[in-house]
Amino acid sequence: MTIGTIIFYIFVWILILFFLAILVILCIWMWTGLKAKVPFVPVPNSILPDIEKALDLKEGSVVYDLGCGDARVLSYLANRNKNKNIKFIGIENSWFPINLARLLTWWNKKRGKGEVSVIAQDFFKYDLSNATHIFVYLYPTVMDDLLSKFDKELSPKTKLVSVTFQFTQKKPIFEVDLERKSYQLAKKMYVYEF
Ligand SMILES: C[S@@+](CC[C@H](N)C(=O)[O-])C[C@H]1O[C@@H](n2cnc3c(N)ncnc32)[C@H](O)[C@@H]1O
Structure with missing residues (x-):
């Protein structure tokens, strides 16, 4: 040979x-x-700037992504708002995305980019009372299941940004048309205040 x-x-x-x-x-x-x-199903990277704009983070904010997947949203926000003393916390309960999120956030931290905490838990069981901002990309029934928890737990003025899905029993303060093609996911964003 x-x-x-x-x-x-x-x-x-x-x-x-x-x-x-x-x-x-x-x-x-x-x-x-x-x-x-x-x-x-991760949000498309092209709408990350729209998410950041809708959240409108401030110095000292505490931001959650409920069902953070690979934590791409929080990693993007953390990298862009590094010196603002903002906490970025992702909650995820599925084995594959949580390990991907751990790997990506570890890699980000190693490169000196923004820090994100990833917690392996069911978000229904997690106390969200310190949240100032929440991001979600979930499912209509889960949104409605979460509404009573949010009403009980969230501090006044907590802002919530949801991609694609809205609550049936609460009106958004505004909606954003993400100008995506008809065959693409994530066409709209709904912004709520509690
Ligand atoms: C559509 S993906 C969105 C991922 C990420 N937020 C993004 O926008 O790229 C929804 C994620 O929520 C997670 N999830 C669903 N129910 C959950 C629960 N009760 N607790 C924690 N995570 C949950 C799923 O495992 C999935 O990774």
């Missing part, structure tokens, strides 16, 4: 292992998605 053939076989094996790894990741994603009431 020549050196060239050996290199060729090594290359083929690396390719096979790479595709197997992708297949395993896809299977875990689909499996956790099927188990969850709300699957892990």
Whole structure:
């Protein structure tokens, strides 16, 4: 066997292992998605500036992403508002996104970017009374299930930004049209105040 053939076989094996790894990741994603009431579907990166604008964070804010997925929203906000003494907290209860979030936030911190805390918990069981801002990208029924918790727990003036889904029993203070194409997800954003 020549050196060239050996290199060729090594290359083929690396390719096979790479595709197997992708297949395993896809299977875990689909499996956790099927188990969850709300699957892990990250918001498109192109709307992150709109989310930041709608939240309108201030010095000392405490920001939660309920069902933070891979924590891309909080990581973006934390990187852009690094020196404002703002706390960024993601709550997530699915195995795949939470580990992705831990990895990405660790990598961000290592590169000296903004810091994000990721908590592995069911957000229905988490006390949100210190929140000043909340971001959600969930599902209509979950929004309505959360409303009574928010009404009981949130401090006055807490701002909530929801992508795509709105409460049926509460009116937003304003809506943002995200000007996305008809086949794209995340077309609207609803901004609430409690
Ligand atoms: C549509 S994804 C949104 C991810 C992220 N917020 C984003 O916008 O990119 C919704 C996430 O909520 C999580 N989730 C659903 N119900 C939850 C619960 N009760 N507690 C914590 N996380 C939950 C799911 O696992 C999923 O990752």
